[in-house]
Amino acid sequence: MAFAASLTDLQAEASCPLCLDFLRDPVTIDCGHNFCCSCITQCWEDLQDLLPCPVCLHHCLDRDLKRNTQLSHMTELVRQLPTRSGKRKRQEKKPLCEKHNRVVTLFCEKDLELLCAQCRVSSDHWDHRLMSIEQAAATHRKKLKSSMEPLKKEVEDAEKGLETQISESFKLKMKVEKQRLEFYSEFEQLMKLLGKEQDAILLGLMMEEEDLQEKLTENNMQISEHISTLKNMLDEITEKCVQSKVQLLTDIDSIYRSYENLKTPAVFSYELKKESCSLPPQYFGLQKMINRFKVDLTFDPETAHPSLIMSDNRKSVTYGKEEPNFPYNPKRFTLHPAVLSSEGFDSARHFWQVEVRGTGEWSLGVCKDSLPRNAIPSGMPKDGCWQIQQWTNTSPSLDTTKLIRIGIFLDYELGEVSFYNMHKRSHIYTFTDTFTEKLRPYFSTGPTANSLTISIITDEQ
Numbered sequence: 001m002a003f004a005a006s007l008t009d010l011q012a013e014a015s016c017p018l019c020l021d022f023l024r025d026p027v028t029i030d031c032g033h034n035f036c037c038s039c040i041t042q043c044w045e046d047l048q049d050l051l052p053c054p055v056c057l058h059h060c061l062d063r064d065l066k067r068n069t070q071l072s073h074m075t076e077l078v079r080q081l082p083t084r085s086g087k088r089k090r091q092e093k094k095p096l097c098e099k100h101n102r103v104v105t106l107f108c109e110k111d112l113e114l115l116c117a118q119c120r121v122s123s124d125h126w127d128h129r130l131m132s133i134e135q136a137a138a139t140h141r142k143k144l145k146s147s148m149e150p151l152k153k154e155v156e157d158a159e160k161g162l163e164t165q166i167s168e169s170f171k172l173k174m175k176v177e178k179q180r181l182e183f184y185s186e187f188e189q190l191m192k193l194l195g196k197e198q199d200a201i202l203l204g205l206m207m208e209e210e211d212l213q214e215k216l217t218e219n220n221m222q223i224s225e226h227i228s229t230l231k232n233m234l235d236e237i238t239e240k241c242v243q244s245k246v247q248l249l250t251d252i253d254s255i256y257r258s259y260e261n262l263k264t265p266a267v268f269s270y271e272l273k274k275e276s277c278s279l280p281p282q283y284f285g286l287q288k289m290i291n292r293f294k295v296d297l298t299f300d301p302e303t304a305h306p307s308l309i310m311s312d313n314r315k316s317v318t319y320g321k322e323e324p325n326f327p328y329n330p331k332r333f334t335l336h337p338a339v340l341s342s343e344g345f346d347s348a349r350h351f352w353q354v355e356v357r358g359t360g361e362w363s364l365g366v367c368k369d370s371l372p373r374n375a376i377p378s379g380m381p382k383d384g385c386w387q388i389q390q391w392t393n394t395s396p397s398l399d400t401t402k403l404i405r406i407g408i409f410l411d412y413e414l415g416e417v418s419f420y421n422m423h424k425r426s427h428i429y430t431f432t433d434t435f436t437e438k439l440r441p442y443f444s445t446g447p448t449a450n451s452l453t454i455s456i457i458t459d460e461q
Contacts, residue, residue, distance in 0.1 A: 007081065014071075014078040018043060018103055018117075023075045027065035029403050031058035034071060037217060041065075043102065043117050054105045054117030057130065095246060104246070107136035112253035114246065140252060144237050147259065151234045154264065158227045161267045162220060168270075169216050175272050176209050191227070213271050226265050233258060264404035286425055289409060290399030293351040297341040297441055297456045302331045303341040303373065314342075316455040319360070319445040336376045338444035341456075342367055346438040349411045353442070356392065356404040358452035363389045363444040364406055366417055368437055386417045386431040387442055392452070405457075410439065 017021050018039040029051045051060040097116035105113040116265040210316040298314040308317040365387025377385040407420035419428040445452045
C-alpha cells in the first residue's frame, strides 16, 4: 500500500502541472517549479512584463527557462513504471479553462471562479484576489463547514415553528367549538327572535375559521418548504465538503447565493375574534338581564352637592337644607343637587335599580366622568350626560307614598343606556350613542325638590 502511494507521488512529481502528462523537455523557472517547455512557453505567450508562475503566482523576471536534464532522464524512467489507471483518470478529468483551454490552477475570490494562469493577467481579473486551488479549497471548506451549524439550528427552529402551528390549528378548532357551544346555549332560549342573528354570527365565525385555517395551512406549507430547502442545502453543503478541491470550488457561488437569498417565513399568529350577540338587551328578558348584569353601587361623597344628606352606607341621599361652610372639593357639584356613584364603567354591560320617594323633580342616568361640576348640565347627550327627567307631585290622584323604581341598563360596547319601569316591567326609553370615556351613574334631585330621597337597591323585590 505504501509502495503504491509512493509510486503515485513519484508519477505526480514527474508530471507537468499544466498538461498533467509526463514532463517533456522539462524546464525550471525562477520559483523552482518545473513545466514542459512548450507548456510554459504557450502559457506566457501573450504576456509582456508580468510572468506569473501557474502554480504559486511568483513573478518571474524574464523568460529565461533552465532546462532540467536530470529531471528529463528521471521522467523517462518513471514513464516506464506501471501507471495507476485510477489516478490517471482523475487527472484526465481535471477541468480546463473555457476561455484558454488550459488546466485551471487558480481561484478568484471576488468572482468565485476557477482560472488558469493566463486568466491571471486578463482585464476581468486584473485587480482581483487570486489564490492557489489548494489554499482556496481549504478556506472555503472551512467556511462551508462553519455554515452547517447555523443551518441545522434553522432547521430545528423551523421544525419547532411547524409543531407550534400544528398545535395552534388544534387550539383554533377547540376555541371555535367552545364559542359555537356558547352561542347554541343562548340561541335555544331565544330561537324565534334570534334566528337571523344566529345564522349571521355562525357564518361569520365559520368564515373566520376558514380564513384562519387557510392562512395557517399556507403558513405551514411555507415553513415545510423552507425546512425542505434548508435540508437540501444542508445535504448539498455536506456533499460539497467531502468533494475534491476543484469539485468543491466549482459553482460554489450558487451555494452562497442560495444561502444569502434564503428567507425564513414568519410564523403566522392569530387572535380569534370574540363574537357576541348584538341584539338590544331587552330581547334577553328583563329578569335575566338583572340577574346577569346587576352591579352594587354606592354614592361618592366627594361629588355630592352640599344640599344632599347621605346615609351612612352611602346607598341613599335626601334633599335637605344646604349646610354652611361645607368643605370645598373640585369634584363636588356646586350649582345643582347631584351626585355620582363611586363606580365608573368603560366596558361591558351593567344594570342597577334606583328608588325615588317624595315630591319634586329628579333625574337619573349616566354621564362622562369629565362632566363639569360647576355648571348645570343640559341633560343632552352632546354635553356628555344621558338622563331621564321626571316630576313627582302631590296630586290627589297619585299615591305619593308608593315608591317609583327605575331600572337602568348600560351597554358600553353597544352604545346604549336604557331605562325601565320596574313596577310595570316595561321599557321607558333608550339612548344610543358612541362612548369614548369612562361613564359614571348620575343622580339628581332637581332644584325644586322637597325632601326627595333617591336610594340605590341591589335586590329584586
